[in-house]
Amino acid sequence: MHSKEFRIFYIVFFLVTIGLYSCFAQTANKLKIKHTVVAPVPNYSKSGQSRDPLILIDGKLASHKILWLDNNTLGWENYGQITIDLELQETSSVSKIAIHTAKNEAAGVYLPLNINIFTSIDGNNYSYAGDISGYDESAVNTYKAVELQNDKINSNAKFIKLVINPQGRMFFTDEITITGKSKSLSLFQSSNILSKGQLQNIISKNKSAEINRRALIDKLYSMTGNANNKNEIRLQLLNEKDLANQQIYQKYQSLISGLSVSKNTVEGLSFEVLSSPWGNGKSEGKSKLILTPTNVTHYVAVRVKNNQNKEVSSSFVLKGINNIETSVYETQEINTRSSKNVSDVLLPITVNSKLDFNPGETKVLILALKSSQERKSAINLSLTGSNDQALVIDYQSINLGIDKNYKNTLNFNVNVWPYYTYPFFKGREQQIKQDLADHYSNIFVIPAKVLEPNNITTNHNSLINYLKNYQAGDKVMLFINHKGYVKSPGNYMQASWQKKFLTWYDTIYKILKDHNISDQDIYLYPFDEIRENELPLFKSFATWVKSVRPQSQIYLTIYYEKFLPQVQPLADVYQLLVKSNDLGLIKPNKGHEFWIYDIMDDSKNVDPYSRYRLLAWKAFQYNARGIGFWAYGDQFGSSVWDDFDGGQGDYNVVYDKGNSIIPSKRWEAFKQGVEDYFILNKYQQKFGEAAAKKLALQVLSVPTNQEKAEDIRRIMTQQLSK
Known part of the structure; x- marks a missing residue:
């Protein structure tokens, strides 16, 4: 007979066994x-x-x-x-x-x-x-x-x-x-x-790994090479767990670059001129003929490839510059919010700067050439470690009268909403001020937080300090932002509100005048991208303020062209979004300037040529007197180099390096577009509006053909020089 203890053990064992079985069987x-x-x-x-x-x-x-x-x-x-x-x-x-x-x-x-x-x-x-x-x-x-x-x-x-x-x-x-x-x-x-910190570190590490995975796979797909080798690397990338590790990431970078190394290719570095500086230009060999007006910049792209299965360091040498203002940039890729590797950063480099190449790696250099006088020169570019002879650029600049006085008389306007209150601007104000001038920006928008609309007790020190960033001759847009009055009208446009507004406005006006800003350059900016429910407020305000302050001018942006009939008669300047609007339907009225602008969502991924450069061509074709885009420096997160550190991608056309700024392809393409406008206008003066617009239409009809604007610009320069 079993003991009592044994019977208890047997029963417990039996119950546990049944429990385990039921659990495993579940x-x-x-x-x-x-x-x-x-x-x-x-x-x-x-x-x-x-x-x-x-x-x-x-x-x-x-x-x-x-x-x-x-x-x-x-x-x-x-x-x-x-x-x-x-x-x-x-x-x-x-x-x-x-x-x-x-x-x-x-x-x-x-x-x-x-x-x-x-x-x-x-x-x-x-x-x-x-x-x-x-x-x-x-x-x-x-x-x-x-x-x-x-x-x-x-x-x-x-x-x-x-x-x-x-x-x-x-x-x-x-x-x-x-x-x-x-x-x-x-x-x-x-x-x-x-811990909370450890949890967040895991989230950040996994995020970096996925960003790097997509960047590497995107680069892999863009490379030439054996299909089996590419697929093998792809499978490795899909299963790699440690892509947040920079050493692992760089290992794959080198592995992918090495795919393009061919045993049949001559060793050393090879280079060639590309047909367009802003995208995947076609090869034009080892020489380039440039005919350009004085006082405008011509951009040349040079593709350099390391044909060896080893790392190579090189530097470039330029000869024959002959007082031609020359800047050289190494293009660098940036990973965008849509996980694409985009060649957008233009890193300034100097003669004898070291260029490091991974096995099979390709780099693109961009030369920006500009002369204030007529010159003719053969510019030679060579690279140490290259088996090729020097690349030759035959440069000729011709005086077509495109000088500072011509540009000012033309009165073409550029607005990129450079808000100096934004974090990106801090500590870089003077560099940014000069950079904006170099890119023809002449609109100085003052945000509402600086203006303090209707505040009649403030000392306006914020405004006075902000005006240190003003550039003589710029138009000033006072963003007073009346949008909030739609939901909370309070005493808007009542006698008490009007009295307070005029007191505030007269004070602001005097401060601006004391800073040598003329009446004709001051605009009230009451609504941004005005909506239908804001139109009644706009009309009542604009009608009233012009009756009591006849010198006042109104500026606003418009999202939909259907609002133009109500806005146009009261706005001295109206800027229309190009997206989803038919610019051909717009009939500018004398005394009411028509401008256009674009919103560059996921801006680093936006095509420099079709969206940035051709914006000025659209302005010429549709009689707009100004262009712009959002925005010069609207940064989300802590760094403009990282599109994933904020709620959305940055709206920046420049990058930072300490307190210095670095241009992008998009920013330089935009500048080239403005200078295209100068040439188009010169062509119109000599050959007539119809002839100039016929050429502009040829460019706009094929927005993906990046060589077209280059061809038409050269044709116009040739004909104007005769």
Whole structure:
């Protein structure tokens, strides 16, 4: 007979065995989610779009064929990080998490960089459970609904935290499902509890790894080389876990560059002139003929390739400059918010500066050449370590009368909204002021926070200090921002408000006059991108202020051309967005200047030629007296070198290096476009408007042909020189 102790042991053993068996035998099922919280609050602005996080756990997918057009979808716009906290009905063994989302790059909607997964038993102490990559190799600019998932989690949890690193400007989801076993073998938290700092470090590291993964794969696809070798590297990149490590990243950079090394290519460095400085120009061999007006800049791109399967250092030598103002830039790639490697940075280099090449690496140098006098010179560029002879640029400048006086008389306006209150400007004010002048910017916009509209008790020291950045001759736009009066009119346009406004305005006017700013250069800027519900306020204000202060002038920007009939009669200058508006329908009125502008979303990814350079050609073709874009220096996050450190990509056309500024291809292409306008206007003066616009139309009709503007500019210069 068994002892009592043995019988008890036998019963306990039997019960444990049954429990273990039932636990192991239990199949994974969809787990019930009790509650969910999201941060920040979804802000996608489509009318009717839900902001209730419970729709993520209602078991229903969006019914609309486009995810973000369905009201059962949560959407976020311009956020750098999104957190979704989930609480399960009971503590469970979680094996899989899936989140349903969609993308269409053409609509600005991307799959996320990644989704970080953290689990907890008590909702306070979290452990890392893995992540979900959002990388997808389907065709870009097409719609695709995707279920992103991780089915290898294996973690006990009652609370789950999903931290999403978006890519692009928008992210959408309509459903989250969690799979696992409702009873876990051991209901204890992992010992690897994370501090808040450790948790954020994991998020940042995974984010960097995904950015680098996409950058390397993008570069891989752009390279020539053996298809099998490329595919092998691609598979390695998809499975590499440590791409946040810069040494690992550089290893793959060199590996990819080496793909283009050919055994049949002569060793050493080779170089060639490209047909366009702003994109993937065609090879024009080792010589270039340049005919250019004096006082304008001509840009030449030179592609240099290391044909060896080893690292090479070189430097360049320029001969035959002969008082030609010359700047040389090495183009550098920047990773954009859409995870593309874009050659945009123009890093200034000097003679004898060292250029380091990885095996098979290609670099592009851009030369900016300008002469104030007529000159003719053969410029020779050579590289140490090159087996080629010197590259020859036959440069000739001709005086067509495009001088400072001509430019001032032409009165062509450039507005890039350089707000000196923005963080990027701090400590660089003087360099930026000169840079703006060099690029023909002549509009000085003063923000509302500096102006303090209707504040009649301030000493206006903010304005006086801000005016240190003013450049003589610039037009001054006083951004008084009346948009807020739509929702909260208060006493707007009542006698008491009008009295206070005039007191404020007269004080501001005197301060500007004391700084030698003339009446004709001062404008009130009451609305930006005016909307339909703001039109009545604009009309009442503009009519009134012109009646009591006849010298006052009005400037505003317009998003939709349909508002022009109501705005045009009262605006002295109106600047219309080029996007989605037919510029051919605009009929400028005498005494009411028509300008155009563009908004450069994901600006580093925007084509320098078609969007920046050709903006001035559009102005000429459609009789606009000014151009501009948003913006010169609107930085999100802590660095203009990183598009992922803020809620959206930066709107910058320059970069920083300490207190110095570095130009971009886009900024120099824009400058070239303004100078194209000067030449077009000269051509019009000599050959007539119809002839000049016929040439401009040839360029605008093929905006992707980057050689066309170069060809037409050369033709105009040749004909004007005769």
